Amino acid sequence: MQLLATDTLKQLPAAILPRLIKLFMTTTPDLITAIQQAAVKNDLVVMAEAAHKLKGSCLSLGAEQMAAICKELQEKGEANDNTGIHEHIATLSSLYPQTLEAMQTL
Amino acid sequence: MRIFSNVRLLQLIDSALLLMLLSVIAMLLWFSLSNLSVRAQQNQQEATEAMQKAYETVREQIKLEELLDKQRKAFDALDDEFFRFARNPNSDRSNLPLLHNLSDNLKEKTNQLLAAWPEKTDPQLKEQLEEFTGLMTGMIDELESLSPGHWQQLARDAHDTARNAYDLVASLATVDDQVGFEVMNAIQQSIQNNTANTFQLSSQLDIIKYQALLSTIFIIAGLLASRFYFSSHFKQLIQTAQNAQLLAEEAVKTKTRFLATMSHEIRTPMNGVIGMTRLLMNTPMSKKQSEFVESIHLSGEHLLTVINDVLDFSKIEAGKLDLKHEPVELRACIEDVFNLLSSKALEKDLELAYAVAPSIPLFIEGDVARLRQVLTNLIGNAIKFTEQGEISVLVTQVAQQDQNYELKFEIRDTGYGIPADRLQSIFESFSQADNPLTQKGEGTGLGLSISQRLVEMMKGRIWVESQLGVGSHFYFTIKTCQAEGKLKPFLYPNIPEIIGKRILIVENNAANQQALQDFCSGWGAITQVCASSQEAIQLLESGSTYDMGLVDSRLPKATALDFGRYVRSYYTLQEFPLILIAPPDDPHPKQVVSELYNLYLTKPITRSRLFDSLMTVLGERNLVATQSEHQQLKLGERLPLSILLAEDNPINQIVASSILDEMAYKAEIAENGRQALDALRVKPFDVVFMDMQMPELDGLTATRLIRAELAAEHQPIIIAMTANAMESDKQACLAAGMNDYISKPILPEAIEAALERWCSTPLKKKNKELPDAALSH
Numbered sequence: 001m002q003l004l005a006t007d008t009l010k011q012l013p014a015a016i017l018p019r020l021i022k023l024f025m026t027t028t029p030d031l032i033t034a035i036q037q038a039a040v041k042n043d044l045v046v047m048a049e050a051a052h053k054l055k056g057s058c059l060s061l062g063a064e065q066m067a068a069i070c071k072e073l074q075e076k077g078e079a080n081d082n083t084g085i086h087e088h089i090a091t092l093s094s095l096y097p098q099t100l101e102a103m104q105t106l
Numbered sequence: 107m108r109i110f111s112n113v114r115l116l117q118l119i120d121s122a123l124l125l126m127l128l129s130v131i132a133m134l135l136w137f138s139l140s141n142l143s144v145r146a147q148q149n150q151q152e153a154t155e156a157m158q159k160a161y162e163t164v165r166e167q168i169k170l171e172e173l174l175d176k177q178r179k180a181f182d183a184l185d186d187e188f189f190r191f192a193r194n195p196n197s198d199r200s201n202l203p204l205l206h207n208l209s210d211n212l213k214e215k216t217n218q219l220l221a222a223w224p225e226k227t228d229p230q231l232k233e234q235l236e237e238f239t240g241l242m243t244g245m246i247d248e249l250e251s252l253s254p255g256h257w258q259q260l261a262r263d264a265h266d267t268a269r270n271a272y273d274l275v276a277s278l279a280t281v282d283d284q285v286g287f288e289v290m291n292a293i294q295q296s297i298q299n300n301t302a303n304t305f306q307l308s309s310q311l312d313i314i315k316y317q318a319l320l321s322t323i324f325i326i327a328g329l330l331a332s333r334f335y336f337s338s339h340f341k342q343l344i345q346t347a348q349n350a351q352l353l354a355e356e357a358v359k360t361k362t363r364f365l366a367t368m369s370h371e372i373r374t375p376m377n378g379v380i381g382m383t384r385l386l387m388n389t390p391m392s393k394k395q396s397e398f399v400e401s402i403h404l405s406g407e408h409l410l411t412v413i414n415d416v417l418d419f420s421k422i423e424a425g426k427l428d429l430k431h432e433p434v435e436l437r438a439c440i441e442d443v444f445n446l447l448s449s450k451a452l453e454k455d456l457e458l459a460y461a462v463a464p465s466i467p468l469f470i471e472g473d474v475a476r477l478r479q480v481l482t483n484l485i486g487n488a489i490k491f492t493e494q495g496e497i498s499v500l501v502t503q504v505a506q507q508d509q510n511y512e513l514k515f516e517i518r519d520t521g522y523g524i525p526a527d528r529l530q531s532i533f534e535s536f537s538q539a540d541n542p543l544t545q546k547g548e549g550t551g552l553g554l555s556i557s558q559r560l561v562e563m564m565k566g567r568i569w570v571e572s573q574l575g576v577g578s579h580f581y582f583t584i585k586t587c588q589a590e591g592k593l594k595p596f597l598y599p600n601i602p603e604i605i606g607k608r609i610l611i612v613e614n615n616a617a618n619q620q621a622l623q624d625f626c627s628g629w630g631a632i633t634q635v636c637a638s639s640q641e642a643i644q645l646l647e648s649g650s651t652y653d654m655g656l657v658d659s660r661l662p663k664a665t666a667l668d669f670g671r672y673v674r675s676y677y678t679l680q681e682f683p684l685i686l687i688a689p690p691d692d693p694h695p696k697q698v699v700s701e702l703y704n705l706y707l708t709k710p711i712t713r714s715r716l717f718d719s720l721m722t723v724l725g726e727r728n729l730v731a732t733q734s735e736h737q738q739l740k741l742g743e744r745l746p747l748s749i750l751l752a753e754d755n756p757i758n759q760i761v762a763s764s765i766l767d768e769m770a771y772k773a774e775i776a777e778n779g780r781q782a783l784d785a786l787r788v789k790p791f792d793v794v795f796m797d798m799q800m801p802e803l804d805g806l807t808a809t810r811l812i813r814a815e816l817a818a819e820h821q822p823i824i825i826a827m828t829a830n831a832m833e834s835d836k837q838a839c840l841a842a843g844m845n846d847y848i849s850k851p852i853l854p855e856a857i858e859a860a861l862e863r864w865c866s867t868p869l870k871k872k873n874k875e876l877p878d879a880a881l882s883h
Binding site: 008011012013014015016018019020023024025026027028029030032033034036037049052053055056057059060061062067071093094096097098100101104105 | 373374375377378380381382383384385387388389414442445446754755756757758760761764765767768797799828829850851852853854
């Protein structure tokens, strides 16, 4: 699985890419925070929702690894299973800057 | 620089040395030879004098000898006659005259001899000769007085005298010989002198020869030495210079590599810092703390743009940036930049407009990304430094030869302007840094510098003219040539639907006016331009009729709605369709606008949007437009649909709407299921793209409500868009009453396929097929 599936990005009109990346840059931290806060409160449904939302952004921009973790978190949240979610969130947080970097160097 | 001056010094020394040596040789030769020539002249003179003297002496001697000879003969003749006279007894006085004659002759000859007497000879001899001659001539006079008996005695005396005289003359001959000897001596002396002089000359020449040889050897040796010295020195210098060059090149490379690596290496952690700062911003903090974090975040983002600029700059500096040569659609390139910057322009309520001269081909060869970068920079700056007014971009053709063009871009703003003392340095790196206007924390000061270098790489130049308080005009030129690119539908000239249509353009912004006119006439329309609604109303009152009107929403005195009302009082929406060209935040009440105007055209004006608008309006008018010709057109052009996009994620909103935009669909956006339902209640849509999980009302619930609530003829096609890629999800969608299902990431093909599947056959029929499932829930 790629950190960033460039094929997906190439499907998009080149003109909007900078705007999308900027949006990704501004919306993702909020979502990660939401996931984190929900996880701390053990509010797994909310966490699943936030993870789902982030998953949508990540999929659209080809951020496959982040999307996979979001999916995992969403599924765990929906199944009310909080095992290992903090590790997942930590990985997600560390993947974010790398993914953004990959987008910007595209 | 030091090496250079050293080389110059060495050259100077070398030349000076050479010059000195040569002048010494020349001086030596000059003095020796001029001395020699004086000597030779002297010699010549001496020799000539000696010869002259010898010649004179010889001539004198010959004359003397001749005279002596004559005198002796005269003596002999007189002596003989005396003798004969004395011995002959018959002698008488009658013989005396003959003796007289002879005596006179002798006297004459003696006088002649005396006259030519050599000076150096013994004076006694001369006296004796005079004496003897006197005696001989005296004897003639005695003879006359003597008796014949004494004559014999006298004759004997005369004979003796003659003999003595003879001896004397003989001794005279020795004198003569002496003179000859002297002459010989003189000649010999002269010859000797000559020989000595010649010898001296030749020896002197020898000396000069040796001197010359020596000096030459000395010079050669000197020159060789200096050459050796200098060549070794030069080699050293060249070596030093080469080393320095290598070092400098290496340093530049290292610097660039370092910059590139550093920029890259810094970017990753910077993204981390910015991301984490944003995370931090969402945690509970005191007001002070949030201010600090906000400041960190802004600085971080600024730092990131600086790093990006530095990376670009170092790439250009290192010559690592290669421009692509690909077809660039110039107008689309400007439109892209406008799209990118329109939000910033909107914040300040600035007009963005552009016009490209119609003679410029659609496609030019170039690097679209770099051209966009230059334009983004200049237009971005213009927006940054302009508080009110407009930013316009004009592209004109400076020169054209066959397929080659030189284009001039002009970016005008109505900002503060640039002080004259900064105009010179504005393109220098980091020149913005000391500008108080840019202390707001934006920009790196590299943007213009990068733009300048990019423009230079495009074989052009960049310059600026500015007037404080009035605005700045940035210009740049590029050299390019016509290129062939893939034409988008709206790029074709003379669109059949548009040809011959009379379009009234009511627009007070000159650049927009020009752009609208250029676009419309390019598609074959006949345009009429007015700068105000009064002008347009006058035209309409004079009886002119039009097929369509394009009206700017920001006409002077805000008369766009008045004009709409005026038109509607005579024409229906179908008879004279009007399009309102408005910014996204148009202040006019939407309800009123929709009664007066057929359509909004969102600013900034781009060809694709204008084309879409014209086609929509014309399509509404000419429903019978032939469909078969539209096969090569975009889906949205041959299958026009009204689309609602229900999606809460802003990224996915943009992705989906821009994919739809590419297909020439304009999608309306609903943020959640509730908004989607509200929108559908206001007006029917052909298609709804529905996200599954949305706040307030999720996709499945919304679908159920739509299916339950709306009348059958208003039921849309609902296509789910979700990241849940499981079969159970799909079943849930269909069960909720959705028609289809596409998974994220959304691909243009998937949307196109779904739309074609569900909408290409007559719409209403499709719609009626589906609600059974929906209604059952």
